[in-house]
Amino acid sequence: MNILEHIREELPWLDANSTYDLTRGKPAPEQLDVVQNIIAQIEIPFELDGIDLRNYGNPEGLPSARKLGASILKSDYDETHALDNSSLTLMHQIVSCSFFLGFKNSKLNSASKIICPVPGYDRHFKLLENFGIEMITVPFQEDGPNLNAIQKILKTEKNVHGMVCVPRHSNPTGHSYSDDNVKRLFELACPHKENFSIFWDNAYACHDLDETIGQTPIDQIAKANDMEHNYFQVGSTSKITLAGAGVSFFSSSKNNLEVFVDFRNAITPGPNKINQGMHVKYFEAVPVEQQMQKLKEIIKPKFELVDQYLKPLQEEGKCTYTKPTGGYFFSFNSSNNNADQIIKYCGDLGLKLLPVGACFPYQDDPDNRNIRLAPTFPDYATLERCLKIFTKVVNHLN
Amino acid sequence: MNILEHIREELPWLDANSTYDLTRGKPAPEQLDVVQNIIAQIEIPFELDGIDLRNYGNPEGLPSARKLGASILKSDYDETHALDNSSLTLMHQIVSCSFFLGFKNSKLNSASKIICPVPGYDRHFKLLENFGIEMITVPFQEDGPNLNAIQKILKTEKNVHGMVCVPRHSNPTGHSYSDDNVKRLFELACPHKENFSIFWDNAYACHDLDETIGQTPIDQIAKANDMEHNYFQVGSTSKITLAGAGVSFFSSSKNNLEVFVDFRNAITPGPNKINQGMHVKYFEAVPVEQQMQKLKEIIKPKFELVDQYLKPLQEEGKCTYTKPTGGYFFSFNSSNNNADQIIKYCGDLGLKLLPVGACFPYQDDPDNRNIRLAPTFPDYATLERCLKIFTKVVNHLN
Numbered sequence: 200m201n202i203l204e205h206i207r208e209e210l211p212w213l214d215a216n217s218t219y220d221l222t223r224g225k226p227a228p229e230q231l232d233v234v235q236n237i238i239a240q241i242e243i244p245f246e247l248d249g250i251d252l253r254n255y256g257n258p259e260g261l262p263s264a265r266k267l268g269a270s271i272l273k274s275d276y277d278e279t280h281a282l283d284n285s286s287l288t289l290m291h292q293i294v295s296c297s298f299f300l301g302f303k304n305s306k307l308n309s310a311s312k313i314i315c316p317v318p319g320y321d322r323h324f325k326l327l328e329n330f331g332i333e334m335i336t337v338p339f340q341e342d343g344p345n346l347n348a349i350q351k352i353l354k355t356e357k358n359v360h361g362m363v364c365v366p367r368h369s370n371p372t373g374h375s376y377s378d379d380n381v382k383r384l385f386e387l388a389c390p391h392k393e394n395f396s397i398f399w400d401n402a403y404a405c406h407d408l409d410e411t412i413g414q415t416p417i418d419q420i421a422k423a424n425d426m427e428h429n430y431f432q433v434g435s436t437s438k439i440t441l442a443g444a445g446v447s448f449f450s451s452s453k454n455n456l457e458v459f460v461d462f463r464n465a466i467t468p469g470p471n472k473i474n475q476g477m478h479v480k481y482f483e484a485v486p487v488e489q490q491m492q493k494l495k496e497i498i499k500p501k502f503e504l505v506d507q508y509l510k511p512l513q514e515e516g517k518c519t520y521t522k523p524t525g526g527y528f529f530s531f532n533s534s535n536n537n538a539d540q541i542i543k544y545c546g547d548l549g550l551k552l553l554p555v556g557a558c559f560p561y562q563d564d565p566d567n568r569n570i571r572l573a574p575t576f577p578d579y580a581t582l583e584r585c586l587k588i589f590t591k592v593v594n595h596l597n
Numbered sequence: 598m599n600i601l602e603h604i605r606e607e608l609p610w611l612d613a614n615s616t617y618d619l620t621r622g623k624p625a626p627e628q629l630d631v632v633q634n635i636i637a638q639i640e641i642p643f644e645l646d647g648i649d650l651r652n653y654g655n656p657e658g659l660p661s662a663r664k665l666g667a668s669i670l671k672s673d674y675d676e677t678h679a680l681d682n683s684s685l686t687l688m689h690q691i692v693s694c695s696f697f698l699g700f701k702n703s704k705l706n707s708a709s710k711i712i713c714p715v716p717g718y719d720r721h722f723k724l725l726e727n728f729g730i731e732m733i734t735v736p737f738q739e740d741g742p743n744l745n746a747i748q749k750i751l752k753t754e755k756n757v758h759g760m761v762c763v764p765r766h767s768n769p770t771g772h773s774y775s776d777d778n779v780k781r782l783f784e785l786a787c788p789h790k791e792n793f794s795i796f797w798d799n800a801y802a803c804h805d806l807d808e809t810i811g812q813t814p815i816d817q818i819a820k821a822n823d824m825e826h827n828y829f830q831v832g833s834t835s836k837i838t839l840a841g842a843g844v845s846f847f848s849s850s851k852n853n854l855e856v857f858v859d860f861r862n863a864i865t866p867g868p869n870k871i872n873q874g875m876h877v878k879y880f881e882a883v884p885v886e887q888q889m890q891k892l893k894e895i896i897k898p899k900f901e902l903v904d905q906y907l908k909p910l911q912e913e914g915k916c917t918y919t920k921p922t923g924g925y926f927f928s929f930n931s932s933n934n935n936a937d938q939i940i941k942y943c944g945d946l947g948l949k950l951l952p953v954g955a956c957f958p959y960q961d962d963p964d965n966r967n968i969r970l971a972p973t974f975p976d977y978a979t980l981e982r983c984l985k986i987f988t989k990v991v992n993h994l995n
Contacts, residue, residue, distance in 0.1 A: 226652060228651075243637065251626065251629070253633060253842070255621065285864075285867065286863040287864055298729050299728060322863055325863035380700075441871060442651065443866055443867045464723070466683075466686050466724055467685055468685065469841045470841065471841055472841060474869070590736075
């Protein structure tokens with residue numbers, strides 16, 4: 200009997216038609232129900248802050264939406280803009296602006312190289328790859344990106360013009376960068392600051408599930424290092440309210456924001472202020488902390504479940520992983536350097552996983568060991584079935 | 598007494614604090630009231646077409662929103678995607694995709710030149726300028742861009758890789774391209790079709806105020822010339838429902854749409870489907886034709902008023918202009934090549950106009966004669982005051 204037949208026998212509920220999916224970091228319908236219940240009670244605002252939300256204009260966003268963004272990103276109001284529905288689209292526009300117009304201390308070009316801690320967010324890597332920007336990977340140390348690796352790259356490589364970071368509950372590893380790590384990172388980058396962009400995707404700024412370290416806001420660390428023009432922080436409410444229908448935020452130096460407004464004026468007559476107004480009303484009804492508490496009650500048991508299934512595998516030396524204190528992912532590393540095989544077998548059994556290398560630039564996982572697990576979308580019972588398939592496969596292969 | 602003192606005496610209601618503005622093509626609050634009255638009665642849809650609108654995904658947009666887009670653009674459903682709130686942002690993404698990844702017959706690069714009929718849309722020009730793309734201007738003939746000028750450019754210039762068009766109620770001239778004009782345009786471009794992009798911004802597809810010529814859909818003309826991969830049509834509901842909070846649409850060949858979905862997957866986890874759903878519900882309540890009729894009742898008297906004020910100036914040889922059959926603008930050409938002066942005097946009297954050259958690439962109006970007038974935003978009485986200031990200035994200077 201081959202492995203697949205074995206597992207099918209062990210999991211009698213498996214049939215040829217069932218599909219299980221741990222690929223994408225999507226909120227579960229139960230999370231979205233929480234949001235819907237609130238939104239359904241809000242009247243769409245057509246005027247706010249004395250501004251007609253129905254018309255063009257206000258490229259920097261509604262004042263009260265900017266206030267909301269500043270409270271989520273822990274940034275200064277004056278240095279925070281509220282924009283459209285996707286922080287990833289914003290990152291594309293920031294990179295475009297750097298590439299074609301340049302910010303004060305950020306002038307990307309086709310020879311530019313960007314440091315990428317790995318495993319990381321697949322869409323970041325694809326976005327940079329599409330600009331023809333070379334990505335150089337660094338591993339993680341316990342409290343953030345590996346500083347020795349960064350130091351070595353900055354010493355030996357030319358045209359290193361930036362770094363991409365998910366500083367809290369990093370996608371997918373769950374790392375939350377310590378202040379010491381970030382300060383040292385800025386110190387290392389400082390000699391290169393005439394052209395060094397720190398892309399700071401704070402996608403999981405308030406997505407704690409367990410106690411997570413406190414973090415000094417990026418603008419304060421940047422300013423202390425005289426590098427206020429070197430960071431580009433983005434975030435959104437996509438995983439706080441509705442996925443894909445949230446509001447994104449951008450924080451950087453005032454000078455950078457001015458350049459960006461000018462750039463955006465050529466590519467949009469202004470952000471969707473109705474959606475911004477809806478979000479302002481939403482968080483008047485439910486403060487962000489209270490909202491995150493409600494979502495945590497749905498997500499946390501799923502994270503506990505993943506941990507419960509992976510723990511024995513780690514104890515038997517078959518894998519390594521760290522239970523994240525928040526965010527949306529688990530990052531699994533197979534001890535047998537056979538991620539491709541695990542993914543294939545899972546696929547054959549109806550469990551979709553991202554392809555091998557998905558969390559690496561150029562889809563290249565040099566050790567063939569990393570698999571991102573996204574446990575939020577399936578309901579608890581379905582998640583448990585996903586985990587049964589996954590752990591059975593690992594147990595058979597490792 | 599100088600000119601300003603003269604005019605101030607003739608217009609006793611003018612005071613130092615009043616501001617009048619004919620710069621931007623913004624809907625009037627009365628237009629937006631029409632929309633608000635409908636929207637306020639619609640329940641936000643959270644599911645449609647069997648799709649959960651609250652979550653990520655569906656990079657091509659909601660089926661029923663795509664249907665709406667196809668009906669507005671007169672394109673095929675299969676070749677139409679529904680996306681986010683700005684067709685201009687879409688155009689930026691299409692140009693980015695052509696520049697960095699390339700479509701089948703569209704591979705822009707830093708040596709590319711694009712043909713631009715002038716006067717044209719300022720944000721198009723700024724967008725292309727920011728990519729470092731050279732713009733070559735052509736004038737208009739009665740039924741569209743001047744074909745002789747285009748032919749000459751294609752014969753004499755290298756790296757001419759496309760053209761940007763607003764084919765119906767062109768911004769700001771009001772031209773609606775005839776089928777003959779468009780067919781000839783495709784014939785001229787055909788020998789260059791391996792790398793030729795026709796950016797077709799159909800922003801005013803259904804914004805007729807008077808009878809306007811019928812137009813064969815672009816995809817049909819493109820297909821007849823075996824150039825289905827050479828056009829990129831965009832449009833939106835921004836000037837049909839809410840400005841800045843509408844839904845944008847993209848139509849092109851299936852092959853191009855596939856390339857674009859792949860490109861978009863690196864820069865967004867999907868469009869705002871809640872907003873798309875709202876728009877689908879909106880047009881279930883009020884069909885597009887009925888909506889445009891309501892808006893026309895507000896806009897048309899303003900266009901009549903502009904015409905009434907400009908006509909005597911044209912009859913006296915002081916200017917030329919054409920009364921548009923739709924859209925948002927009048928394009929005024931001073932016979933004295935003194936647009937800068939007219940704009941300056943108007944500004945001194947409190948009437949804001951776009952700076953000279955605004956409707957030309959690189960802000961260069963070689964004849965110093967064109968001024969775009971955007972009469973939709975002010976109410977009727979305020980518009981009349983704007984026109985009094987404007988015509989007094991022209992009468993004194995010309």
